[in-house]
Amino acid sequence: MRICTTLVLGFICLTAGAIPMPGQTSEQAEAQKKSPEESQVQKPDLVPDEIAAVPNRPTFASTALTVQRGVFEVEYGFEAAEGHQNINGLLKWGLLRNLELWFLNNPIERDAGVAGMGDSGAGFKYKIFSQARARPVMGILYVATLPTAGSGLGAAASGHSVQLLLSKDFGKHHFDFNEGVEFVGRAGPAGFDRNHFTALSYSFQLTAKWGYTGEIAGFSRTNASTPATMTLLGAATYNLSPRLVLDGGAYFAVYGNLPRATFFAGVTYSIADLYHLHRTRGTGKH
Numbered sequence: 001m002r003i004c005t006t007l008v009l010g011f012i013c014l015t016a017g018a019i020p021m022p023g024q025t026s027e028q029a030e031a032q033k034k035s036p037e038e039s040q041v042q043k044p045d046l047v048p049d050e051i052a053a054v055p056n057r058p059t060f061a062s063t064a065l066t067v068q069r070g071v072f073e074v075e076y077g078f079e080a081a082e083g084h085q086n087i088n089g090l091l092k093w094g095l096l097r098n099l100e101l102w103f104l105n106n107p108i109e110r111d112a113g114v115a116g117m118g119d120s121g122a123g124f125k126y127k128i129f130s131q132a133r134a135r136p137v138m139g140i141l142y143v144a145t146l147p148t149a150g151s152g153l154g155a156a157a158s159g160h161s162v163q164l165l166l167s168k169d170f171g172k173h174h175f176d177f178n179e180g181v182e183f184v185g186r187a188g189p190a191g192f193d194r195n196h197f198t199a200l201s202y203s204f205q206l207t208a209k210w211g212y213t214g215e216i217a218g219f220s221r222t223n224a225s226t227p228a229t230m231t232l233l234g235a236a237t238y239n240l241s242p243r244l245v246l247d248g249g250a251y252f253a254v255y256g257n258l259p260r261a262t263f264f265a266g267v268t269y270s271i272a273d274l275y276h277l278h279r280t281r282g283t284g285k286h
């Protein structure tokens with residue numbers, strides 16, 4: 001895609017700019033060198049070992065960060081647009097320190113008057129290394145599409161996608177960049193069609209509770225009936241607690257076979273540390 005090169009160059013420039021600014025204290029400069037996880041632990045309102053949510057919502061881009069080891073987390077939301085509505089979900093579990101298992105499902109989907117269950121998916125996210133000085137967090141994401149949708153909905157065939165994930169913090173400013181390839185199964189003949197996915201998202205914490213995010217994302221052409229798409233997204237987030245985050249906003253189609261405007265809202269909630277349930281109960285956390 002044409003936007004891919006521009007986004008990559010922009011992300012590299014932003015990453016290269018992670019140096020102390022004039023007037024910055026040594027403590028502030030040192031804090032920039034620490035990984036997001038290290039910075040999070042030192043927040044005064046976050047108790048050590050407390051569970052904290054790691055949302056992928058509300059953007060199409062996924063963060064390179066993973067949930068804490070043992071933590072089971074859910075993300076659910078809904079979309080509403082002309083001719084399109086759905087409820088979409090993502091279940092995540094931190095199997096290992098840097099390995100997160102995924103299960104995706106669309107329990108309800110409605111497109112062009114046809115309603116039913118949508119496709120599902122399963123996969124994993126692996127964090128290769130954490131942020132350090134000018135180096136961003138890097139990870140990979142693999143998802144297999146499971147054709148569970150009813151007739152007239154979904155891809156009607158299995159598929160696969162692999163993405164490279166990069167995430168970088170500059171103080172309260174956070175960037176996520178994704179670049180990947182998707183193999184879309186064909187409903188009739190055997191084989192796969194292929195497209196490429198590119199996304200760059202930016203988020204900023206306005207206060208301890210409120211934040212906002214913006215994104216540009218798109219897919220290249222898949223086949224003759226599925227042209228390239230590009231969307232612009234804007235959303236607000238609200239942290240009810242470290243483990244519970246709400247979001248709401250809209251994304252707009254720049255081009256492609258998409259509704260002109262799609263509105264959404266959702267929630268990310270870290271339910272429990274499955275490896276230490278006795279400790280969770282003992283501290284009064286739910």
